Amino acid sequence: MKFTIAQGSRQGPRPYNQDRLAYSYHRNAIFLVLADGMGGHAHGDVAAEIAVKTMIEAFQRESQPMITQPAQFLREQIAQAHNVIENVRLQKRLMESPRTTIVVALIQQNKLFCAHVGDSRLYLYRNGLVDHQTEDHSVVQSLLREGKISADEVDHHPHRNKIYNCVGGDRAPNVELAAPIPLREGDVILLCSDGVWNAVPDISMAQHMLAADINDGVNRLLDDADAASITVGDNMSAIALQWGQRVINPLTISTLDLPVDVTTTMMNAAAPVSSAYGLDLTDDEIEKAIAEIQEALGRTQQHIK
Template identity: 85%
Template structure:
């Protein structure tokens, strides 16, 4: 596999950044994840942090050398994120469960597998056009599908920022899976939070994803989102992957050069401004919460056998 990948996040006008994102890859597979902590509930940043770390941990644990059943893996691991968040809520005695959106992309056998909960999006750009896009789990998208509002009413609807499906909270997430999509030379896969797609036009997003250097494309995309959100807006985050070797830069990655047992992971840098609701939650505590859920699942599987 040959690809170029870039990621970035901006705080925007919000007092702190609740977005989290990361990617991980080895010789046979690539995994990308983005989570947008829900600001209407306390500790959204914690939920997003747990989501990203849990999914990256699962990819590193299960992809040896590849994920045997991608759809099942994505569904089960996102459901596990929900359980880990609840475990942390109980440990920290929080009054309510932290909540987050999530969108993930897995690439193996030259195919793209996506899953999402909420309104963080995945796009596939091909020859400068949108070949695929996830559909938001939001009130306005539901009204649009049902024919109750027109497309030109979406951006001005009073409930445009409300979603009905998330990870964390009282209800289990309804994970939406995408059928596998074979990738072609030059395809670009983009994951982004609503702070990006909500303020940057579709045409501008596509143009940035056509950039000769995808790192420049992501930077310009975030610059546009930042400029459009000077006084009112959201955190903005994006990961983009340019597939193949049509455009080769010094940053192009060839997994053929990697040893079989090496996995590379890039977590986005922690926000400079911490949330006022920040918990004293260490990486070790998150790992412990993940391990406890794994142990409980293991016991359940043994009972079923």
């Protein structure tokens, strides 16, 4: 596998950043994840942090040499992230469960597997056009799909920011999976939060993803989103991967050059989790919550056997 990858996040006009994102790869597989903590509920950054760390750790744990059942892996691990969030809610005695969106991409054997919950999106650009795009789990998307509103009404609808499906909360998430997509030379995969796609026109997003240097493309995309959100807007985050054997950027990664047992992971730096709202959650506490759910799952599987 040969690819270039870049990620970035901006706080925008919000008091702090609730977005979290990361990618991880080794010789046989690549994994990307982005989560957008829901600001309408307390501690959205906690939910996003937990979701990203749970998914990255699961990839590192189960992808050697490859994920044997990608769809099942994505569905089960997103459900596990939901359980970890609930575990933290109970331990911290929170009044309500933190909530987040999530979108993930797994690449192995030259195929893209993706899943999402909420309105963080994945785009696949092919020859400069959108070949695949996730569908938001939002009220306006449901109304549009049912023919109750027109496409022109979406941007100004009073419920355009309301979503009905998330990780965390009272109900388990309904994980939407896409059919596997064989990748072609030059394909670009973009994961982004609604702070990006809400602020930047579709044509501008596509143009930025055509950049020869995908790092420049991501930076310009976030610059546009930031400029459009000076006073009113959201956190904005994006990960983009440019796929192909003919990529010649000096930052290009060839997994064929990697030792078999080496995994590289990049987590986007973020502020202390929920410190602005009186909930200081350390990395060790998150790791403990993940481990407890993993241990409980292991006991359940042994009991079934």
